[in-house]
Amino acid sequence: MNHDNVQPQESTVSFYKKSIHKVDGAIVSMGRDHSNRFIMVLSAKETGIIAEFSGEQIGDTGIYARKCPLNHHNAEILRKYFPWTAPVSVRNRVTTIGCGDRLGFATLGHIAAAREYALTPVLAQQTIRELQQTGRTFNDVVDDVSFHVFEAGFKAGFGANADHLKSMNDIDTAAAAGITMFTIDLVEKMDQDAVNWDIATLDQNYAQLDAAERTRLETKYLGREFAVGDKVFKCEPEMLKRCAMIYGKGLDFAAAAYDRLKQRCSYDFDFEVAVDEASFSTLPCHHLFIAHELKERQVEMTSFGPRFIGDFQKGIDYIGDVAEFERQFTEHVAIAKMFGYKVSIHSGSDKFALYPAIGRISDGHLHIKTSGTSWLEAIRVIAFHDPVLYRVIHKAAQEGYPEMSKVYHTTADISNIRNVDELYDDQLPKLLDLPEARQMLHITFGVILNNKFIRPLFFAALHKYEHEYIENLKNRFEKHIQLLGISSKLSPQ
Numbered sequence: 016m017n018h019d020n021v022q023p024q025e026s027t028v029s030f031y032k033k034s035i036h037k038v039d040g041a042i043v044s045m046g047r048d049h050s051n052r053f054i055m056v057l058s059a060k061e062t063g064i065i066a067e068f069s070g071e072q073i074g075d076t077g078i079y080a081r082k083c084p085l086n087h088h089n090a091e092i093l094r095k096y097f098p099w100t101a102p103v104s105v106r107n108r109v110t111t112i113g114c115g116d117r118l119g120f121a122t123l124g125h126i127a128a129a130r131e132y133a134l135t136p137v138l139a140q141q142t143i144r145e146l147q148q149t150g151r152t153f154n155d156v157v158d159d160v161s162f163h164v165f166e167a168g169f170k171a172g173f174g175a176n177a178d179h180l181k182s183m184n185d186i187d188t189a190a191a192a193g194i195t196m197f198t199i200d201l202v203e204k205m206d207q208d209a210v211n212w213d214i215a216t217l218d219q220n221y222a223q224l225d226a227a228e229r230t231r232l233e234t235k236y237l238g239r240e241f242a243v244g245d246k247v248f249k250c251e252p253e254m255l256k257r258c259a260m261i262y263g264k265g266l267d268f269a270a271a272a273y274d275r276l277k278q279r280c281s282y283d284f285d286f287e288v289a290v291d292e293a294s295f296s297t298l299p300c301h302h303l304f305i306a307h308e309l310k311e312r313q314v315e316m317t318s319f320g321p322r323f324i325g326d327f328q329k330g331i332d333y334i335g336d337v338a339e340f341e342r343q344f345t346e347h348v349a350i351a352k353m354f355g356y357k358v359s360i361h362s363g364s365d366k367f368a369l370y371p372a373i374g375r376i377s378d379g380h381l382h383i384k385t386s387g388t389s390w391l392e393a394i395r396v397i398a399f400h401d402p403v404l405y406r407v408i409h410k411a412a413q414e415g416y417p418e419m420s421k422v423y424h425t426t427a428d429i430s431n432i433r434n435v436d437e438l439y440d441d442q443l444p445k446l447l448d449l450p451e452a453r454q455m456l457h458i459t460f461g462v463i464l465n466n467k468f469i470r471p472l473f474f475a476a477l478h479k480y481e482h483e484y485i486e487n488l489k490n491r492f493e494k495h496i497q498l499l500g501i502s503s504k505l506s507p508q
């Protein structure tokens with residue numbers, strides 16, 4: 016980070032080997048200097064692709080060279096000439112892993128791991144909440160990934176997920192940015208209180224539903240048995256009423272969102288429905304009701320994200336009864352399989368205690384989201400190389416934690432973390448193995464990135480230690496992938 020400030024020197028420029036491509040008579044590649052990455056276009060003529068990229072013209076002695084910044088316009092030109100840098104639908108891919116790159120730096124690590132295994136990465140993956148906290152847009156997220164995909168020469172295809180969409184406005188913004196996977200969050204539209212209503216309150220509310228709707232529900236479900244895998248679900252009146260009251264309005268929203276997307280997207284897209292942030296777990300019988308009702312509303316889901324039993328907190332391992340999780344997960348997978356979609360595991364990073372069972376039970380047919388781990392690996396690199404900056408980050412996280420713990424689900428007692436001023440420098444990276452510190456640093460990413468003093472230093476450090484960050488991230492991802500039992504490719508792409 017401490018650049019020489021005595022004399023401005025000519026930057027050393029290097030090029031990413033796998034990014035060098037020939038198209039339309041020009042050479043297009045990704046380069047970097049001491050502070051930035053850029054696209055370099057070399058052409059024998061002044062017209063064609065070189066004229067389409069915007070940037071600074073360098074020399075014109077027979078060869079035209081243009082150094083192009085990584086902006087939205089240039090991302091669009093890149094996707095036009097190299098269609099493999101644009102996201103695609105991943106509905107026909109067996110194992111899909113949501114990566115999520117909050118910084119626009121992690122994608123190369125994800126690709127390095129993904130290209131060696133039988134899986135498809137959903138490289139772009141952000142929630143509206145993350146965008147607000149990082150000051151990015153869906154366009155930025157997709158563009159950053161397109162540039163990295165080009166840089167890595169990764170041609171096997173990837174998805175782009177707009178996660179936890181809760182309004183039509185969010186959905187429109189995501190569709191306009193070319194997102195290919197939409198996660199519709201039903202929690203705000205559902206009636207979560209209905210899970211605790213006593214029978215009298217439940218009956219009273221149910222009676223207010225439209226008579227025709229009640230008749231439809233009762234004819235479809237009451238007294239019927241539904242076989243799923245080895246299990247037979249029987250629909251009791253109370254369960255039917257409760258599911259109808261909890262999920263009814265959420266399911267209508269999902270159907271409206273689906274219709275909207277069908278109008279907006281001229282391309283194939285993946286449609287995920289999620290209730291993982293509900294205050295209660297999604298029992299398999301709830302899941303079965305949701306599956307039937309979305310089918311009834313002619314919604315073609317590609318994945319469903321339940322709130323599983325136990326505790327899926329960010330950045331740390333599973334807390335709860337593993338045997339009960341396995342039993343319920345088996346039923347969730349059987350339901351999803353019967354209806355032709357995948358179970359989606361949200362907050363999936365670092366849930367190592369469950370991974371072998373998840374891989375075995377789903378037979379790798381799943382979607383799993385792992386965004387948090389990438390952020391924490393970035394902090395680990397800084398803790399290792401720049402203890403001064405790490406301490407500043409750590410203290411900002413400590414200060415921001417009380418507020419952010421209202422937004423994210425966590426139970427960490429951060430008073431267990433030792434004072435960073437009393438730790439030796441080489442003890443700092445080890446904090447990233449401590450559950451309390453992991454959670455604290457995980458949920459305060461917005462506080463850290465919005466700190467005007469920290470932000471430029473943070474990104475400069477990541478640019479400087481890019482290779483090490485990518486290597487660490489690759490290893491971390493491989494741990495996830497291997498525990499899931501996903502096989503490696505014979506010839507990496």
Ligand SMILES: [Zn+2]
Pocket residue numbers: 179289291292320361362
């Ligand atoms: Zn989620």
